[in-house]
Amino acid sequence: MPVLLVLNELSCAHQMPQESVGRAMEAFVATLRAVESAAVLVTSEKLPNIELAQGYPMSRWAADGRNRDLWRAIRLKQSRAPFTFAELEPVGPEDGEYRHEGVLAKGLGVAHGHEGLAVSLATHGNWSKTSVGLTRLWIEADQVNDAEVVVRHASCADHVDSHTDWLKTCELDATVESGLQIWTRRADYFPSLTFLARVQNDLGTLTPQWVRPVLIRLRELDMAIGGWRRTGAALPVWGSHTTGEYEGRRRICEFEDMDGVTQVFDWHSRFTPGHGRIHFRLVSADRSARVAYIGRKLGV
Structure with missing residues (x-):
C-alpha cells in the first residue's frame, strides 16, 4: 500500500493575503514532492472546494495560470489514492475522534489512525513541527476514554527528512x-x-x-x-x-x-x-x- 499523505484541514482557511497563500502552496507542493513517488494524498473535501484562506478556495488559486504546474502536482498525488477520505475516517464512537487544542481534527486523526503522514500548509506556528500532539477520544463500555497521541507531520520539504526511517519501512509495505x-x-x-x-x-x-x-x-x-x-x-x-x-x-x-x-x-x-x-x-x-x-x- 502506498504512503498515505493526509491534508490537515486546520491549516487552511486562516486569515491571510493571497500572496502568502501562494507561498504556502509552493511549500506544500514541495513537501508532497519530497515524499517518495508512490505516496498518495487524501483530503476531507474535494480539492477545488478547499478554502486556502477565508473566501479564497483552491479553485481560484488553481485558475491562476502561474499555478498550473503546482495544481497538476497536487491532483496527481490525489488521483492515485486507492481510498477516499470517507473510507478512511472513523465511523463510530468506538473509533472515536481526534482533537487538536480542543478543535476537531479530521485530517490529523486519519493520518494517525492509518499510520500516515499529516501534511499542512505552513500558515501557522502550530504546523512548523515534524510531529503534532492530539487528544484521541473514544467510547468503550459506555465510558469516554482519552489519550494523548502524536502524529507524524510535515509542512515543508525539510520536515520530510526527519521521517526517512519510517518512509523506508513504508517502501516495504508498498509491496503488500x-x-x-x-x-x-x-x-x-x-x-x-x-x-x-x-x-x-x-x-x-x-x-x-x-x-x-x-x-x-x-x-x-x-x-x-x-x-x-x-x-x-x-x-x-x-x-x-x-x-x-x-x-x-x-x-x-x-x-x-x-x-x-x-x-x-x-x-x-x-x-x-x-x-x-x-x-x-x-x-x-x-x-x-x-x-x-x-x-x-x-x-x-
Whole structure:
C-alpha cells in the first residue's frame, strides 16, 4: 500500500493575503514532492472546494495560470489514492475522534489512525513541527476514554527528512496489496507471532482499506512480543491500544488452538476504519503470541 499523505484541514482557511497563500502552496507542493513517488494524498473535501484562506478556495488559486504546474502536482498525488477520505475516517464512537487544542481534527486523526503522514500548509506556528500532539477520544463500555497521541507531520520539504526511517519501512509495505500477501509473508514479517490456520481465510477476505492497518498492527504486536521475550517483563509493552476482553465477552473469544484444545484468545488490538480487531493469546512457554482472528469486532 502506498504512503498515505493526509491534508490537515486546520491549516487552511486562516486569515491571510493571497500572496502568502501562494507561498504556502509552493511549500506544500514541495513537501508532497519530497515524499517518495508512490505516496498518495487524501483530503476531507474535494480539492477545488478547499478554502486556502477565508473566501479564497483552491479553485481560484488553481485558475491562476502561474499555478498550473503546482495544481497538476497536487491532483496527481490525489488521483492515485486507492481510498477516499470517507473510507478512511472513523465511523463510530468506538473509533472515536481526534482533537487538536480542543478543535476537531479530521485530517490529523486519519493520518494517525492509518499510520500516515499529516501534511499542512505552513500558515501557522502550530504546523512548523515534524510531529503534532492530539487528544484521541473514544467510547468503550459506555465510558469516554482519552489519550494523548502524536502524529507524524510535515509542512515543508525539510520536515520530510526527519521521517526517512519510517518512509523506508513504508517502501516495504508498498509491496503488500492484499491480506493473502500478509499471510504468505507472515513468517518473515512477524517472527514472534504464530497464526491459527483459520486466519488465512480472515486475511483472504480482508477489505482493501484494512490491509495496511492490519499490517501495521501485526508489526506493532510482533515488536511488542519481541521486547517481552528480551526483557522478561510480566507483560509486553503494547505499541497501540491493546487490552484483554471483558469477562462477559470472553466466551466469544474461544478458538480451537493448534493442539486441538479450545483456548480463550481475549487479548485484542484495534484497527480502523470501523471496529477492526486482532485477537490473540500470549504463549508463556516460548513468550510468543498466537493470533486466532482478524476482522470485525466479534459479536457485532
